[in-house]
Amino acid sequence: MRWGVIVFPGSCDDQDVFNCLKREMGQKVKRLWHKDALAGQFDCLILPGGFSYGDYLRCGAMARFSPIMHGVVKFAQSGGLVLGICNGFQILCEAGLLPGALVRNVGLQFVCQQVYLRVEETDTAFTRGIGKGQLLRLPIKHGEGCYYADALTLERLRKNRQILLRYVDPKGKPLPSANPNGSLENIAGVCNETRNVFGLMPHPEDACSKLLGSEDGLRIFSSIAAHHGAGEKRHA
């Protein structure tokens, strides 16, 4: 499976994603510079975390106009798998590939901690390898991760089951006290209607080995790899 990790000026988790895929999972990964046109064959593109363009104006507002984004939008529209992590999630929302927006954390503080997440839907490439209702322990590190969408959009998200991850307590309950940033309905990750674009604030790439305290992040990447493998088999 061929993975592409897009590097924007100010991205800082691209190397972590690269290491996670290459070193921990033995996958074929290429880093892609934002100023280049998207060239080559890829099965999954990842927009990593960081502070693209210094978070100026709004997080992700300028990165969405990077030259490579033309290719990313086309890739997504033709059904390609796109994963946005943290700043990548913000960029995908700004680009209109995902609904809603990420605004300043309710507590105004940058949050850097481990959280529990409940997997809400499993009929996507990103979560198919994880059981519905299962918990993941992943780190978050962001200042603008409060998910917002208007009432109509939120209703559509629920109806289409596009909410894939929620912040929960260790028992799996989406309580207000388990919400680290004020996100609506404890939302930590959503997908698009066609379920091939997924954005999440937590960092699966930073939970990819026992040494880091959790291997739960690998379950998301493995899920994508398994989905791809199943597709290859179908086409064979």
Place this chain on the structure above:
Amino acid sequence: MRIKIFISLKKGVLDPQGKAIERSLHTLGYAEVQGVRMGKYLELDMDAASRTAAERRIREMCDKLLANPVIEDYRFEIESDAPSAIGHQSEAKEKD
């Protein structure tokens, strides 16, 4: 012309910064203050053949980049302070 653009959070979007500022004002004794909302303010110079043309371009810029329609509203003012600018504008109006 000189353009002033005001970007504000939509009603219903949480504004924790505004809330914190409001609390600070209360602490300072300004108990009468309520509903503080914090926004962004931009100034820019631009050339345009007419006021209408400028408005169209500014709206485009705001919709594309300067504001995020999911969470923000915007409004703008076109300032024609310099005498030459006023002259330029009335000329342009005749052409319309």
